[in-house]
Amino acid sequence: MNKINDILEEKFGIKYLMPYQRLVVSNILGAAGVLEDEDEEGEGDASCYGKQIVILPTGAGKSLCFQLPALLLKGATLVIYPILSLMADQARRLSGSLTLRGGQSKEERDAIFAKVKSGECKFIIANPEVLLTEAMLKELPGLGIEHVVIDEAHCVSEWGLSFRPSYLRIGEIIAAIKPPLVTAFTATAGDEVLDTIEKYIFTEKAHRIIGNPGRDNIYYSVEGAILKEIAILDLLKRIPRPAIIFCSSRPGTERLVRYLQNHIKPEIVPREEIQFYHAGLSREEKDRVEKWFFASEQGILVSTCAYGMGVDKPNIRSVIHRDIPQSVEAYLQESGRGGRDREQSYAVLLYDNREKDSAILQYAQNIHKCRREQLLHLLDYEPPEPLPYNELCCDVCREENGGTTKDTKITEDTRFRFREVRSVLDFFKRNKRRYTLYEAVNVLSEFSAIPWTENEIKLLLNEMIRMKLIKKSRNPLWKDIIINHEYNIINLSLSSWV
Ligand SMILES: [Zn+2]
Numbered sequence: 001m002n003k004i005n006d007i008l009e010e011k012f013g014i015k016y017l018m019p020y021q022r023l024v025v026s027n028i029l030g031a032a033g034v035l036e037d038e039d040e041e042g043e044g045d046a047s048c049y050g051k052q053i054v055i056l057p058t059g060a061g062k063s064l065c066f067q068l069p070a071l072l073l074k075g076a077t078l079v080i081y082p083i084l085s086l087m088a089d090q091a092r093r094l095s096g097s098l099t100l101r102g103g104q105s106k107e108e109r110d111a112i113f114a115k116v117k118s119g120e121c122k123f124i125i126a127n128p129e130v131l132l133t134e135a136m137l138k139e140l141p142g143l144g145i146e147h148v149v150i151d152e153a154h155c156v157s158e159w160g161l162s163f164r165p166s167y168l169r170i171g172e173i174i175a176a177i178k179p180p181l182v183t184a185f186t187a188t189a190g191d192e193v194l195d196t197i198e199k200y201i202f203t204e205k206a207h208r209i210i211g212n213p214g215r216d217n218i219y220y221s222v223e224g225a226i227l228k229e230i231a232i233l234d235l236l237k238r239i240p241r242p243a244i245i246f247c248s249s250r251p252g253t254e255r256l257v258r259y260l261q262n263h264i265k266p267e268i269v270p271r272e273e274i275q276f277y278h279a280g281l282s283r284e285e286k287d288r289v290e291k292w293f294f295a296s297e298q299g300i301l302v303s304t305c306a307y308g309m310g311v312d313k314p315n316i317r318s319v320i321h322r323d324i325p326q327s328v329e330a331y332l333q334e335s336g337r338g339g340r341d342r343e344q345s346y347a348v349l350l351y352d353n354r355e356k357d358s359a360i361l362q363y364a365q366n367i368h369k370c371r372r373e374q375l376l377h378l379l380d381y382e383p384p385e386p387l388p389y390n391e392l393c394c395d396v397c398r399e400e401n402g403g404t405t406k407d408t409k410i411t412e413d414t415r416f417r418f419r420e421v422r423s424v425l426d427f428f429k430r431n432k433r434r435y436t437l438y439e440a441v442n443v444l445s446e447f448s449a450i451p452w453t454e455n456e457i458k459l460l461l462n463e464m465i466r467m468k469l470i471k472k473s474r475n476p477l478w479k480d481i482i483i484n485h486e487y488n489i490i491n492l493s494l495s496s497w498v
Contacts, residue, residue: 013314016342020211024065050181056211066149075146078124082155097123116143128166153184157196217339220371221395222364225350240317245302248323250278253302273299279306314341321349328378423447
């Protein structure tokens with residue numbers, strides 16, 4: 001595997017493959033005879049390993065499973081994508097790849113074919129509709145395609161039987177090409193789906209590899225936070241960067257970036273090292289932000305789930321979810337953006353108790369079972385082997401292990417900030433009387449070992465107004481005064497706080 005490791009580091013900036021990636025890659029290269037002189041030889045019947053179904057959640061590092069072998073195979077790799085935007089995305093990121101798409105002239109097509117035949121182009125991207133034309137089926141066998149990859153192969157059963165009948169005819173494309181290597185990737189692992197894939201794509205038994213999406217170099221933790229901005233500021237002091245913060249809305253990403261730019265001292269993180277990303281950006285903007293973040297060593301990217309289709313920045317150290325993700329799958333996928341280089345990374349999910357009920361909320365609230373186990377259990381994957389150093393597993397394991405250890409970079413009690421905000425709110429709820437600003441700040445400070453900053457105080461007071469615990473006075477004589485919602489008062493001289 002030395003050859004593989006060299007290419008991995010040189011072309012992808014990654015030091016190690018994850019175990020299932022290694023398995024897929026060595027099966028492909030083994031069946032192709034590329035690994036003949038290396039130690040992978042002779043492990044079972046390699047001929048059937050040329051035909052694989054790889055079960056892996058979307059975004060769990062599967063592109064590498066075919067991009068890496070493509071650089072070592074003699075022939076070309078054809079990747080069949082079901083979704084146009086995925087195709088475009090992959091094409092943009094894979095330099096030297098060519099895309100066969102509808103509406104191309106004969107000259108354009110011929111130019112592509114010539115480049116593939118000459119070996120100049122090793123990577124072709126296409127969707128099934130384009131490949132199934134008569135002219136194309138005639139051309140395909142002569143192109144020297146060695147590996148056919150079908151991405152999102154579960155679409156065969158999901159869509160093939162309804163609105164994408166061409167998906168059921170992928171077998172015809174493969175029959176025309178007769179490649180020695182075929183790999184289908186699917187995010188869905190149900191028996192029915194796998195049988196359908198086998199029937200329509202392979203027409204014979206294919207080797208199945210089930211990738212474990214739980215990543216042992218990621219420390220999973222959950223932090224309760226009513227004031228998420230404060231929680232994020234606090235987190236960013238404790239966790240390593242580059243970091244990505246996922247938000248559920250586009251305006252949310254922009255707001256958070258402005259907030260962070262205004263609240264983090266530029267000598268700690270320069271303003272240009274904090275940027276946002278979402279699907280509403282222009283193509284040029286997206287490219288600019290992606291390039292910046294890819295190269296960034298200390299950056300903070302605030303993004304919607306739009307970030308990351310096929311982007312494998314290897315050294316993201318922390319992934320924070322400001323908002324509860326759509327689903328457990330989405331959470332694993334998005335948190336899995338961290339630590340592609342296999343170095344220690346952190347995934348932190350922020351939540352508050354007002355969040356809508358969901359599986360992911362149950363995950364957040366269950367502090368009695370290992371986070372990793374919970375996540376995999378929710379996805380019907382086998383429970384993972386316990387980690388030898390379980391203080392690096394998750395907040396639950398770490399708690400069981402007696403709390404802080406010097407090995408982990410998260411050094412404070414992760415639930416601390418949540419508790420203190422809670423206590424403050426509770427105090428103001430129960431103690432309805434008049435406060436001057438001085439008194440109010442004193443109350444706040446009593447609940448916190450770490451002094452609140454002026455901005456945190458503003459945020460907290462704003463949050464209490466939002467929660468209708470306190471309100472501003474309308475009496476002009478009591479300028480800068482807010483009133484506890486029943487009748488009490490906080491006298492504020494922080495003039496610009498709302
Ligand atoms: Zn654990």
